[in-house]
Amino acid sequence: MSVTSPSLLSPTSFASESIKSSLPSKSDGERNASKDAGEGGGDKIEQKEFFWDQFLTYMATIIALLTVLDITLQFFRGGGLSCRVPSNGTEPTRDEVVFINTFCQQSLSRAEYYPLFVLIQGLLLAAPQYLWASLFGGEFDFFFGLVQQLDRLRERKTGQYRSQNFEIVDKLEKHFPRKWRLLSIFTLYVTKLGLQFVVIFIAIIVNGAFFQAREFSFTFKCPRDFDPRSMPEGWWLSQDVVCVFTSFRLHRTIQNVNYLLLCLAFVAVLYGLIWCFTRHAKVLGYREIALFAFNSCLRPEDYVHSGWFKPRIMNDLDFLLIRLFQADSGCGNVFKDIQIERELRKEVRKDHEYLYLLLDAMKDSRRAQKRAKQPSQPQTERKQSGQPPARCGFSVVRRTFNS
Numbered sequence: 451m452s453v454t455s456p457s458l459l460s461p462t463s464f465a466s467e468s469i470k471s472s473l474p475s476k477s478d479g480e481r482n483a484s485k486d487a488g489e490g491g492g493d494k495i496e497q498k499e500f501f502w503d504q505f506l507t508y509m510a511t512i513i514a515l516l517t518v519l520d521i522t523l524q525f526f527r528g529g530g531l532s533c534r535v536p537s538n539g540t541e542p543t544r545d546e547v548v549f550i551n552t553f554c555q556q557s558l559s560r561a562e563y564y565p566l567f568v569l570i571q572g573l574l575l576a577a578p579q580y581l582w583a584s585l586f587g588g589e590f591d592f593f594f595g596l597v598q599q600l601d602r603l604r605e606r607k608t609g610q611y612r613s614q615n616f617e618i619v620d621k622l623e624k625h626f627p628r629k630w631r632l633l634s635i636f637t638l639y640v641t642k643l644g645l646q647f648v649v650i651f652i653a654i655i656v657n658g659a660f661f662q663a664r665e666f667s668f669t670f671k672c673p674r675d676f677d678p679r680s681m682p683e684g685w686w687l688s689q690d691v692v693c694v695f696t697s698f699r700l701h702r703t704i705q706n707v708n709y710l711l712l713c714l715a716f717v718a719v720l721y722g723l724i725w726c727f728t729r730h731a732k733v734l735g736y737r738e739i740a741l742f743a744f745n746s747c748l749r750p751e752d753y754v755h756s757g758w759f760k761p762r763i764m765n766d767l768d769f770l771l772i773r774l775f776q777a778d779s780g781c782g783n784v785f786k787d788i789q790i791e792r793e794l795r796k797e798v799r800k801d802h803e804y805l806y807l808l809l810d811a812m813k814d815s816r817r818a819q820k821r822a823k824q825p826s827q828p829q830t831e832r833k834q835s836g837q838p839p840a841r842c843g844f845s846v847v848r849r850t851f852n853s
Contacts, residue, residue: 495598497590498777500725502718506575506646509711513572516704517565524697533672533693554672554693561665564701567656568708574649575715578642586635589626593770594777596622602784611788619788626767636769640726647719654712657705666702669694727762733775733782734761734768 499507533550601612631637672693763769775782 495594495774495778495781497594497773500722500776502722503579505718506579506715509715510572510576512711513568513708516707517569517572520565520697520700520704523700533691535691550672550687550691551693554691556673558695559665559698561661561698561701562695564661564666564705567661568704571649571653571708575646578645582638582642585638589635589766590770590773592625593622594774597774597781597785600781600784600788602780611784611791615784615788616792619785619792623767626770627765631766635766636726636763639769640723643719643722643726647716647723650712650716650719654709654716657709657712661705666698666705729760729762730768730772731761733772733786734763 533547533554535547535550596618600615600618604611669692672691761768763772771782771785774785
């Protein structure tokens with residue numbers, strides 16, 4: 451319902467005016483000049499990930515580099531297995547040395563496969579992040595592509611943002627529904643963090659239980675648990691030999707680095723999960739702020755959120771708005787101001803509709819009272835002709851009977 455009466459705007463005009471922020475305002479000519487100089491809206495906004503997501507990405511990269519380093523050193527340094535064969539008075543032949551080294555490969559500890567375990571662990575950590583980013587990459591580009599067109603300057607005369615900003619925000623609110631959905635950006639993001647948390651937890655347990663320090667000893671005896679009474683098949687020596695696998699030194703270093711990274715990643719992902727369900731008072735809660743400004747006639751900046759978990763992320767638009775604040779806080783504040791102003795306009799429109807309904811009801815009641823006070827038309831004609839007013843049928847019958 452359109453409102454044209456200026457008197458009806460007075461109860462809420464202060465709440466509508468209170469949303470003006472302290473951002474500088476310029477005229478149209480200055481705004482165009484600033485856009486040409488690269489100061490106005492339309493600047494490229496670089497998307498930024500949260501620090502825990504960045505840490506997991508760097509961690510997967512470091513793990514991959516360590517694995518490549520281990521393979522490279524084994525290839526160029528010849529970090530394979532070498533066993534000291536007892537001479538017994540005669541030098542062992544080359545074939546015997548090769549056979550013993552090959553045979554003792556079976557006696558290596560499970561630490562031999564630690565680089566493979568670390569590589570699989572890194573892939574499992576990075577896969578959810580890349581899958582989630584690739585699945586919703588188009589949504590992010592759509593959001594940031596429209597948001598970067600917001601004009602951050604207000605009109606000098608009116609103190610309001612341009613209508614183009616309201617059209618952009620309205621388009622984004624229609625594209626990203628406010629209701630909770632199962633397969634949405636935010637719910638799948640929480641699922642991604644949950645999967646990464648489980649992978650990190652399992653990796654820490656495997657690191658401590660299956661790859662203990664003794665597994666990385668670079669000197670060992672071959673065959674393991676040697677018993678002269680039951681000789682292993684293919685082994686002809688009467689004693690075991692001492693073998694050296696120098697790559698276990700690097701494997702041990704990789705394990706220490708990986709264990710440290712896993713502990714840090716555990717803390718980071720746990721912080722990310724807690725962050726998803728805590729409040730974000732500086733970014734969200736535009737609806738509560740607008741209601742506060744509308745009902746109290748105070749500035750939106752005076753509103754203080756109450757509670758530990760409100761306002762929290764409820765939909766995809768809230769999640770994207772937080773990412774916008776992380777990438778460009780100035781543009782995020784403009785977006786939030788427009789949301790508050792749109793909500794204020796809705797409240798003002800509702801208030802005007804209630805006022806008009808109240809006025810219509812009052813007019814109808816006054817008309818009914820006037821109709822009730824005015825006598826009917828037949829009685830008025832009888833009064834004008836000097837005849838007594840008509841009575842009910844019973845009185846007329848009784849008067850006729852008496853006469």
